[in-house]
Amino acid sequence: MHELSIALSILKVAEEEGGAGVEVIHVRVGELSGVVKEALLSAYEIAREGTPLRRARLVIEEVPVMVDCQRCKGPRRVLSIQQLRCADCQTPASRVLEGRDLQVAALEVSS
Amino acid sequence: MNSTPRIVEVRKNILKHNDEVAHALRERFQQAGVFVVSLVSSPGSGKTAFLESTLTRLRPHFRVAALVGDLATGNDAKRLARSQVPVRQILTGTLCHLEAAMIENSLTDWALAELDFLFIENVGNLVCPASYDLGENLRAVLLSVTEGEDKPLKYPPMIHSADVAVITKTDLADVVEFDWEAAFQNLQAVRPGMEVMRVSAKTGAGMEDWLKFVTGGRHPARCASIE
Numbered sequence: 136m137h138e139l140s141i142a143l144s145i146l147k148v149a150e151e152e153g154g155a156g157v158e159v160i161h162v163r164v165g166e167l168s169g170v171v172k173e174a175l176l177s178a179y180e181i182a183r184e185g186t187p188l189r190r191a192r193l194v195i196e197e198v199p200v201m202v203d204c205q206r207c208k209g210p211r212r213v214l215s216i217q218q219l220r221c222a223d224c225q226t227p228a229s230r231v232l233e234g235r236d237l238q239v240a241a242l243e244v245s246s
Numbered sequence: 247m248n249s250t251p252r253i254v255e256v257r258k259n260i261l262k263h264n265d266e267v268a269h270a271l272r273e274r275f276q277q278a279g280v281f282v283v284s285l286v287s288s289p290g291s292g293k294t295a296f297l298e299s300t301l302t303r304l305r306p307h308f309r310v311a312a313l314v315g316d317l318a319t320g321n322d323a324k325r326l327a328r329s330q331v332p333v334r335q336i337l338t339g340t341l342c343h344l345e346a347a348m349i350e351n352s353l354t355d356w357a358l359a360e361l362d363f364l365f366i367e368n369v370g371n372l373v374c375p376a377s378y379d380l381g382e383n384l385r386a387v388l389l390s391v392t393e394g395e396d397k398p399l400k401y402p403p404m405i406h407s408a409d410v411a412v413i414t415k416t417d418l419a420d421v422v423e424f425d426w427e428a429a430f431q432n433l434q435a436v437r438p439g440m441e442v443m444r445v446s447a448k449t450g451a452g453m454e455d456w457l458k459f460v461t462g463g464r465h466p467a468r469c470a471s472i473e
Contacts, residue, residue, distance in 0.1 A: 137342055140345075144260045144262075144263065144264075148256070148260060148262065152256045153254055158251050167402065167403045169373060169374065169377040170377065216436070217399045217435060218436075219435065219437065219438055227438035231406070238258065238260060239257075239258050239259075239260055240256060240257060242254040242256055243251040243252070243254075244252055245251050246250070246251060246252045
């Protein structure tokens with residue numbers, strides 16, 4: 136359960152980038168990032184208390200895994216994170232292009 | 247009057263502070279010529295026994311040291327001290343994983359240039375350590391035969407954050423009727439092409455292959471210059 140650490144880091148990045156006027160924080164959380172959306176939302180509720188961003192809302196976009204399929208020659212979705220095969224042709228794929236993301240994507244700041 | 251909020255594109259890693267420290271560490275390790283290997287696994291998979299065996303076997307040929315992370319107690323450091331290499335314990339308190347800054351802090355007065363290999367044993371946990379870069383060159387995930395064959399399917403992010411899988415306690419494989427085929431298949435399903443090694447720290451089986459794997463990337467001149 137490291138979502139509390141992650142939530143505190145989100146608040147830190149958001150405040151550095153957007154100041155106290157941040158109303159909404161948009162984050163991208165990859166399927167392979169090791170962070171669980173529901174746990175992060177709960178942790179965030181606790182983390183924001185007493186901080187300048189205590190009213191800021193957290194919006195999480197879950198990022199599915201994308202691999203570079205050698206056979207289809209391009210980015211493809213996978214069957215699941217338990218089965219890293221191209222969803223189209225079933226070829227095992229070792230190069231992950233997306234899905235490890237743990238990123239503050241954008242902020243909505245009051246003007 | 248309420249005005250519409252403005253949208254600010256940020257695109258910053260949530261763990262950017264950790265990533266920056268890890269990046270700086272990696273550069274420091276490279277400059278010092280030390281190869282850093284971290285070990286991750288669930289609690290009780292045999293990390294400490296495996297590390298003790300690794301340190302003991304490497305010590306006659308290389309300059310090695312280790313950092314061990316735990317929530318509490320210095321027991322692991324005491325066990326590893328038997329290998330007669332410098333060992334430091336990092337106590338994380340209630341934190342379930344090591345972060346790059348903890349590595350940085352525990353290295354403050356260590357002369358890294360005098361080392362060939364540094365091993366980092368993470369806190370026993372197959373979830374949280376996956377998200378944190380420690381600046382290591384190689385991350386090995388340990389899975390013991392007593393944990394069952396389906397561990398990889400339960401913890402894909404950790405398997406994905408590692409470079410090599412090491413199946414430990416192979417001396418117990420028959421007793422627990424470990425299904426090797428299923429274990430390999432599960433690892434390959436989650437991470438196609440992943441290197442898998444099998445070891446028993448108790449009998450020493452497979453340890454030579456593991457050491458070859460770890461030291462394989464070392465320049466021969468470095469080995470010759472030791473002692």
